[in-house]
Structures are given as structure tokens and as C-alpha cells.
């Protein structure tokens with residue numbers, strides 16, 4: 001399994017040399033170091049306002065403080081991240097239905113499988129709904145994961161109504177006494193209003209079976225898009241209220257700094273999980289401390305190997 005330190009190699013690489021001057025023991029911080037740090041943090045997609053605050057904290061500490069600069073940076077970064085402490089799979093209802101949404105190629109289908117794997121490991125009975133009826137390959141991909149993970153999959157024919165598949169999956173989850181139903185959906189651009197309407201229709205179909213459902217509406221965000229993925233999420237959130245985020249491909253991204261902007265831009269919507277690789281087990285709970293530590297662990301390789 002990929003670790004946080006390994007996964008954050010690319011982002012860390014972006015500001016490695018700049019940060020070195022700040023976090024090494026006994027570092028003397030001068031104006032040039034701070035300027036380099038500022039540029040690097042912005043390149044890693046940290047929000048400019050936060051960067052300005054961090055630089056000013058470091059300057060202030062340099063003049064009047066006693067803390068090592070690394071601690072100032074670590075505390076400043078950590079304070080901007082919000083973590084959900086409770087179990088994201090615990091909805092207090094059975095079956096709980098979780099709808100997975102996102103733009104094309106964000107990692108929805110893979111995440112659906114990873115979530116199933118994780119939930120099964122926690123002894124939950126899991127059903128998968130293949131509501132990406134847009135492409136035959138979409139359903140096939142989830143069906144293969146289902147076989148590999150030994151999880152049942154409800155699907156429909158290519159071109160059939162995604163809402164009908166979602167409804168059937170809800171029905172099956174009730175009939176078979178499932179704990180969790182994860183519904184994979186087709187990738188859609190946030191700018192296409194008819195595709196956003198299709199999502200709303202899917203929600204209505206699910207609600208015919210259970211008016212409280214979906215219990216989770218989780219958007220899958222590709223970390224390599226950085227801040228852009230948050231702009232997309234805001235538009236999805238307007239169409240169907242999101243209740244959680246899953247960040248994929250953190251391992252391939254050099255822009256993981258956008259995570260420091262989530263709380264500001266999407267208040268109240270927690271980052272629940274992060275994908276650190278392509279395998280079923282490469283999905284971990286979002287851990288704010290491990291994330292910040294992973295960004296600052298300079299001894300652990302800077303992405304050149």
C-alpha cells in the first residue's frame with residue numbers, strides 16, 4: 001500500500017528546495033527564502049490568501065517568536081484542514097445509499113470498488129450499482145471489480161436509463177439486506193446542464209424507494225486538477241447538495257495544496273477519503289496530520305527517483 005509520504009512526493013517536490021531553507025534545523029530565514037517559499041506554495045495550488053498569511057506568520061516569528069520555522073509552517077498548514085472524526089460509513093440506516101459523482105475520468109469507478117473493498121473489510125454487506133449506462137465499458141469495469149472483490153453488482157444495458165438502474169439497485173439493496181449501496185455514475189462535465197439534470201433525476205428515482213436517500217452524495221475529485229476540481233465541485237454542489245469529497249490520484253499530483261482551500265470554498269463538506277494509488281487497498285481516510293507531515297518530510301525523497 002502506498003504511504004502518505006510516498007503519495008505526496010510530487011507536491012513536495014514542487015516546493016522542496018524552497019521549503020528546505022525554512023524547515024532545516026537552525027535555518028536563518030531571509031527575504032529571498034520567503035519569496036521562494038511563496039512562489040512554491042502557490043505553484044502547489046495553495047490558496048494565495050493562505051500563502052500570504054503563512055509568510056506573514058513566518059516573518060513575525062522571525063522577528064519576535066521563538067518557534068522553529070518548521071513548526072510555524074506545520075501549525076499554520078494544519079490549522080486550515082478540517083477532518084471528520086466519525087466513521088463515514090455510519091449512517092444509522094440500512095441500507096445506506098451513497099451516490100458517487102464527478103467529471104469524466106476523475107476515478108469514480110475505481111473509487112466505488114475501493115470503497116466496497118474497505119467496507120467489506122469492516123464487515124459491511126456491500127452492493128454496487130453500475131449506473132454509468134453511458135458506456136458499455138463503464139458497467140463492465142465495475143462488474144469486473146465486483147467479481148474481483150466478491151461484491152454483487154446491479155447493472156443495466158448500455159444506453160438504458162441510469163435512474164432506472166439506481167432505482168433497481170436500491171430495491172435490490174433492500175431485498176438483500178445490504179448495509180451499504182455505492183452507486184457509480186457516468187462522468188459528466190459540470191458545464192452541461194442536461195447532465196446535471198440527469199443527476200437530479202437519479203436522486204428522485206432513489207428517493208422513490210427511500211425519501212431520505214441518498215444518505216451520502218460524494219464527489220470524486222482528481223487531485224491533479226488542483227483548484228479547478230474545487231470550482232467543478234461548487235457547480236455539482238449547486239445541482240445536488242454534496243455531503244462529502246473523495247480526492248483521487250493524490251499520488252500523481254503536484255497540486256495537492258488545493259486541499260487547504262476546501263474548507264474555505266466548500267464549507268461543511270468534509271474530505272472523507274483519499275486515493276493514493278490504483279489498487280483496491282489504496283484508499284485511506286483523509287488524515288490531516290499525515291497530509292501535512294507528508295508535505296514537510298523532506299528527507300523522504302523529492303520525486304527524482
Ligand SMILES: Nc1nc2c(ncn2[C@@H]2O[C@H](COP(=O)(O)OP(=O)(O)OP(=O)(O)O)[C@@H](O)[C@H]2O)c(=O)[nH]1
Nearest residue numbers: 104105106107108109110187248249275276277278
Ligand atoms: N494513481 C492513481 N490512479 C487512480 C486513482 N484513482 C483512479 N485512478 C486511475 O484513474 C483512471 C480513471 O479511473 P476511473 O475509475 O475509470 O474513472 P471514472 O471517473 O470512473 O471515469 P469515467 O467513468 O470515464 O468518467 C484509471 O486508470 C484509474 O486506475 C488514484 O487514487 N491514484
Ligand SMILES: [Mg+2]
Nearest residue numbers: 108109132138
Ligand atoms: Mg467510471
